[in-house]
Every structure is written in structure tokens, then in C-alpha cells.
Amino acid sequence: MTNDRIRHVVIVGGGTAGWMTAAALGRFLKDGVTKVTVIESEAIGTVGVGESTIPQINMFNRMLGLDEDDFLRRTKATYKLAIEFRDWKQIGHTYHHPFGPYGVDMEGVSFHAYWLRYQAMGEAADLSDYSLQSLAAAQARFQRPTGQKNSPLGDIAYAFHFDAGLYARFLRDYAEARQVRRIEGKITHVAQRGTDGFVESVTLENGTVVEGDLFVDCSGFRGLLIEQTLKSGFEDWSHWLLNDRAVAVPCASGGSTDPVTRATARPAGWQWRIPLQHRIGNGYAFSSEHISEDEATAYLLANLDGEALADPWTLRFKAGRRKKSWHKNVVAIGLSAGFMEPLESQSIHLIQVGISRLLAMFPDRRFQQPDIDRYNRVMTFEYEKIRDFLILHYKATERSDTPYWDYLREMPIPDYLADKIAVFESHGRIFRENEELFNDTSWFAVMVGQGLKPKGWDPMADVMSEDLLRARMNEIRAVIARSVDGMPDHMAFVADRVARAQAA
Numbered sequence: 001m002t003n004d005r006i007r008h009v010v011i012v013g014g015g016t017a018g019w020m021t022a023a024a025l026g027r028f029l030k031d032g033v034t035k036v037t038v039i040e041s042e043a044i045g046t047v048g049v050g051e052s053t054i055p056q057i058n059m060f061n062r063m064l065g066l067d068e069d070d071f072l073r074r075t076k077a078t079y080k081l082a083i084e085f086r087d088w089k090q091i092g093h094t095y096h097h098p099f100g101p102y103g104v105d106m107e108g109v110s111f112h113a114y115w116l117r118y119q120a121m122g123e124a125a126d127l128s129d130y131s132l133q134s135l136a137a138a139q140a141r142f143q144r145p146t147g148q149k150n151s152p153l154g155d156i157a158y159a160f161h162f163d164a165g166l167y168a169r170f171l172r173d174y175a176e177a178r179q180v181r182r183i184e185g186k187i188t189h190v191a192q193r194g195t196d197g198f199v200e201s202v203t204l205e206n207g208t209v210v211e212g213d214l215f216v217d218c219s220g221f222r223g224l225l226i227e228q229t230l231k232s233g234f235e236d237w238s239h240w241l242l243n244d245r246a247v248a249v250p251c252a253s254g255g256s257t258d259p260v261t262r263a264t265a266r267p268a269g270w271q272w273r274i275p276l277q278h279r280i281g282n283g284y285a286f287s288s289e290h291i292s293e294d295e296a297t298a299y300l301l302a303n304l305d306g307e308a309l310a311d312p313w314t315l316r317f318k319a320g321r322r323k324k325s326w327h328k329n330v331v332a333i334g335l336s337a338g339f340m341e342p343l344e345s346q347s348i349h350l351i352q353v354g355i356s357r358l359l360a361m362f363p364d365r366r367f368q369q370p371d372i373d374r375y376n377r378v379m380t381f382e383y384e385k386i387r388d389f390l391i392l393h394y395k396a397t398e399r400s401d402t403p404y405w406d407y408l409r410e411m412p413i414p415d416y417l418a419d420k421i422a423v424f425e426s427h428g429r430i431f432r433e434n435e436e437l438f439n440d441t442s443w444f445a446v447m448v449g450q451g452l453k454p455k456g457w458d459p460m461a462d463v464m465s466e467d468l469l470r471a472r473m474n475e476i477r478a479v480i481a482r483s484v485d486g487m488p489d490h491m492a493f494v495a496d497r498v499a500r501a502q503a504a
Helices: 015-028 055-063 070-073 113-118 132-138 166-174 293-301 347-359 369-394 403-410 414-429 440-449 459-463 466-485 490-503
Strands: 008-012 035-040 077-081 082-086 095-099 159-161 181-184 187-192 199-204 208-211 214-217 234-238 245-251 260-267 269-275 279-287 313-316 320-322 331-332
Touching: 008 208, 008 269, 015 055, 015 166, 015 347, 055 095, 055 159, 055 347, 070 166, 070 490, 077 181, 077 490, 082 132, 095 132, 095 320, 113 440, 113 459, 113 466, 132 466, 187 293, 187 440, 199 293, 214 459, 245 293, 269 293, 269 403, 331 347, 347 369, 369 414, 414 440
Parallel strands: 008 035, 008 214, 035 181, 082 260, 214 331
Antiparallel strands: 077 159, 082 095, 187 199, 199 208, 234 320, 245 279, 245 313, 260 269, 269 279
8 A cells, every 4th residue: 555545535515426435435534544525515415316327327226236126115116118209300209218238139140230130121029119118107017137048038127216315315324334525614715735736625614625636516507626626627518409498397296107217399399297205206308599498397297297395496507517527636526527318318327427537547646647637538528428428319300380390400419429320221130339339239229219220221231131030020029029028017016125124
């Protein structure tokens, strides 16, 4: 052990980002050398609407050793198998982005290629019929994977909907049980070292001074350390992602209990619906240039499944990212690092990635620049590739009913996305680049769902005879349908697991 070891990590801000970071550091920094402190003010609210996740959240929860049944009980969580997109291609059209694969690859060729060929034969069923997650979501069914080989039930990818405030509270209890200290208070001053500008300490409203070696900025959109203090700069993406406001409100449970996040395209944005055990989370992400806050609020309140349980509140934001997520001895995680509307439920994942990359590149007090540069490089890649996937939803549309959709349909797009679309339109091929978050299934689901039509398919799929292709496609569809038929009701499954956690 060297004398350069980080002695004190100070996390500025709580909420989901702060307590996820604190829980992870509390789990792994357990040799008694490095202290972890969270500075949080009850007077400063948190965004609290990041309530829909993607399957990678399971890796984080398992890393912490969380019990899933207890997690369901403590956070009022439900399960999620897909995102349902309504009215995106055109009004009246619906498709799923499922979390698992379509069918199975055959003879070394992707199922996607065979489906495109089968569709050209005029015999393919809807793409969702070849996805266990899509079919189960449509029938409001869920179960955890069985581990059984050669069965669609063996490995079921799933995520959660949960109450973000309860999740932060759950992780706070976890972190504090592992010697993470919480200090209540507002920060009024940030002191920097004269020689190099590194942050030395922060001063609270009551005069308390908190010194640290490594500071993690989880202060939200304002970026108290990364931007207000260190002036890291911001890369603006609002010319591609127009939405700069979101009005949110919970409502009483009603309507379907499908294990999906519903994203419904609206005249100037889109509306989310997130079903929890005790309520439904709702919001309208919109462009303030195309609709007023009052109009958006009225539109949202008119499209709820049940009675509103609170007054609506509005979030203001700008799509983009900090030019440096890690600058000097400050690492920005969560909204302080950047924000893109939660269209694909990626916000909590970006927190998780920031934490995992920090653990992988954890510094000592020398703060070597090559480590910092690599962290910034991989985080930039993560943000940019997610950005391009989100832009796809807006670019690939047939809607022409409002100026909002007209602009998005016609706007120029990043080169990476343009190349993805061109390759797909040629032969329906999709390639996952350098472990980008969204895999070929995700891109295929959205490209097909939004109405992109390739001119052909991978010629390797032509090797299989039509009769064999027909037999295999029918078999795959039948196996998936039988598997879903045997799955329990989604909310009955949740209730059973919560009851077990309560009994334990």
C-alpha cells in the first residue's frame, strides 16, 4: 500500500446518482484507508423521475449483493421486458423494443436476415411474435429465467420500474451500513488549490469545511464542481434532441399492468408511462419552442390512467454532455456529466457506467493524466452512441402532422448514425461497434419499428431452402408462444415475491 492512496472521497449530492456511487464505493473501499462522505441537502430537491431501467441494472444490484425480493419490496418495483412505442412511425402504429433476442440465429446467420427473407416471401408474422419478451409483455406475463438450456425461458433479460426516491433511500441504508458518512447541508463555497486548481475542500452553510482527495459531482444539472467551479465546458446536442422540458406527475394505478415502459409520441415530444406497485409515473418530454409549459401540462393531465396524486412539476434541461466528465480531481456522474431525455431508459445506466469506469480507473492522489484521459474517452463514446440511437427514433418517422416532426424528419444527422442507416438499408445488416450499449437486436427493433426498409437481406440467408426456412420459423414462433403461455401473471408474480420478502 502506497502513501498516495486516496484517503477521502467526497460525493457532492445525493439522489440516485449520489447514493448509487456511495453504495458502490462503500462496497469496495472496505480496507479502512479510504473514507466516503456524501454531502446532501434536504432543501435541494432531486429530479427523481428516473424510474425506468434497462437490464444492466441487474449487474449493479448483483455487484452490491442485493436481494431482489427485498429490492422489489423496498422500492415498490415492477418488472420490465420491453419499451412500447406508440405513434412514433405514424399515428396509430405501435411496436416493441424488447430486451431479449428475436428468435435464434441459424447456420451462423442472424435471425434478422431470415426474418427479412421470410417477410419478402409474404409469410412472416409480426416481428414481436418471435420475441419472448414482446409476447410476454403484451400478455402481462413475467417470470425470472429458469436457467434451462435450449429454452426461451432459460435466459430472460429483464429490468425494473421503481420509485427513484425509495431506491435512493434503499441504497443510502446500504451505504451507511458500510461506513459511508452522510452530512446534511448546502455547499456555499468551493476551495481550490492554488498550484493546480484541484478542489481542496467545500464549505457548508453552517461553516463546516469538508476536505477531500477525490470529489464526485452528483449535484445534478448545475454541475457545482465540474462546471461552476472547474469550467469543464458543455457540448450542446439540442439541435438533434429538441426536447428541453419535461412535466411529470404520478397518478393512481389504472389501465394495463404490462411489464413495459410506454412511450407515446405527442405533437411536440413524447409521453412516458411507468407502472409501479403503488402508482403510475407519467411525464411529457417536450420542446418549449413548439409547445408551452401550460399546454404540455394540460395535455399530460388529460392523458392519465387515473387521478393525479400530486401537482405536476417541470424539469428544464439541455441535451448534451460535459466536454470532460473527469477534470482534475473531480468526476461528474449522473446529470452533472450530461443528460439526454430518458427515451430508452438510459439515464440510470449512464450513472452505472460512470461508476464502473471510475472503479476500473480508480486513482491515487497523483491523478495521472493518462487514466483521466481514458475515462473521458470511454465516457464520450458511451454518450455519443446512445445519443445516435435516440436520434434514430426521431429521424426515422413518417409523421408530418406538426412542425416539430417535420424538422426532426428532415434534419441532418451524425455521420455514425447515417452510416448505420445506410448499411441497414442495403442488406438489413447491423454491427455492434466496440461494445456500444445498444446491440444489433435493439437497433433492428427500432429500425424496423420506425419503418426503415432494407433493399434486401444478408445473401447468406438464401442458403437455406424455403421449406426448411418456413418450418424453422414456424417452430420458433410456436416454441415462444408455448413458453409465454406457461408464464405467470406479471403482478401476481410481483405480489408473491414481495410477500416472501415481507415474511423473511
